Amino acid sequence: MEAVMKPKRLNWWAFRAGFAFLWTFTLIIQVEAQVVTDGLLSYYTLDKNDIVGDTVKDLIGGKDGTIVGEPESIEGHLGDALNFGGKPDCVELPIIFNIGEKPASYEAWFLKTPNSRIGWQYILTNKTNFFDHFFRLGFNQNTGQLRYYTEQANNIRKAWVTDEDYADGKWHHVVATREADKAQVYVDSVLVKEEEAMSGNLGGGETNWNIAQDGNTDGYLIGAVDEVRIYKKALTPEEITQNFESQGLAVQPTGKLSLTWGRIKAAQSYR
Missing domain, CATH: 2.60.120.200 (Jelly Rolls)
Known part of the structure; x- marks a missing residue:
């Protein structure tokens, strides 16, 4: 009987860490580009x-x-x-x-x-x-x-x-x-x-x-x-x-930075 190959389980910890790093890197670029x-x-x-x-x-x-x-x-x-x-x-x-x-x-x-x-x-x-x-x-x-x-x-x-x-x-x-x-x-x-x-x-x-x-x-x-x-x-x-x-203010009065950090947190808690 042929062995059935099971799909590898996605390493969610690695995914979350990578996603958080990407967003953090984006934030760093934004801060460096602000006035x-x-x-x-x-x-x-x-x-x-x-x-x-x-x-x-x-x-x-x-x-x-x-x-x-x-x-x-x-x-x-x-x-x-x-x-x-x-x-x-x-x-x-x-x-x-x-x-x-x-x-x-x-x-x-x-x-x-x-x-x-x-x-x-x-x-x-x-x-x-x-x-x-x-x-x-x-x-x-x-x-x-x-x-x-x-x-x-x-x-x-x-x-x-x-x-x-x-x-x-x-x-x-x-x-x-x-x-x-x-x-x-x-x-x-x-x-x-x-x-x-x-x-x-x-x-x-x-x-x-x-x-x-x-x-x-x-x-x-x-x-x-x-x-x-x-x-x-x-x-x-x-x-x-x-x-x-610069590209203006990194954080406009609309609260974009808070939204970005919210997305990072959501990604880290995702299962």
């Missing part, structure tokens, strides 16, 4: 899902912004972005924090085309008039060169521009930092400018902030902006590289 959250005050993804009517959600600090004009939602560097067509298109933000003499970093992805080099244009600012304390990050007049101001009352300022022109129709990542009297600008995770900055009060605690205009109803942006983040510290080169390579 730096240490010191992060406000985060505007500018995705359609994070815009309700004219309200632009701040995923971290709850400092929601308000759309003015009719910027167009387009495909961004990560998810969706807002494409601004000049005046009056912008996003008005509330007071984010009182910068004063403290360190800070301002970050965004932007896209400008060669034919958008018209006048002064700005990405982010806390300015409301020329006689206050403020910073401005934008573009030099009639060029695609980035311009970074640190300014104190009565037009006492340090302002300089990058050597390269970035109005090339491509997405670029910019981070501008200020700590004490040192300012830096990184583009696509590379330090492109380091200069002296105003070390004194840069305001921010009494005036609203703005995306895509200079805060004085002028300097409106012609171009697209995505993934705007504001930090209460000067990001390190390693952190800037991490943000450049």
Whole structure:
């Protein structure tokens, strides 16, 4: 009589261990790919899902912004972005924090085309008039060169521009930092400018902030902006590289991490 071959019993312990390892590995990749959250005050993804009517959600600090004009939602560097067509298109933000003499970093992805080099244009600012304390990050007049101001009352300022022109129709990542009297600008995770900055009060605690205009109803942006983040510290080169390579927050407010761990536990208890 021929022997009947019995199917081998599946080793469920090995299966569970392998499944748990796979999910854990996925989580590690997600964590490595997330943006730096240490010191992060406000985060505007500018995705359609994070815009309700004219309200632009701040995923971290709850400092929601308000759309003015009719910027167009387009495909961004990560998810969706807002494409601004000049005046009056912008996003008005509330007071984010009182910068004063403290360190800070301002970050965004932007896209400008060669034919958008018209006048002064700005990405982010806390300015409301020329006689206050403020910073401005934008573009030099009639060029695609980035311009970074640190300014104190009565037009006492340090302002300089990058050597390269970035109005090339491509997405670029910019981070501008200020700590004490040192300012830096990184583009696509590379330090492109380091200069002296105003070390004194840069305001921010009494005036609203703005995306895509200079805060004085002028300097409106012609171009697209995505993934705007504001930090209460000067990001390190390693952190800037991490943000450049990131895919947003690893844990969105929907509780995806809890769901993932729930699946791992379910797999481990499966018989």
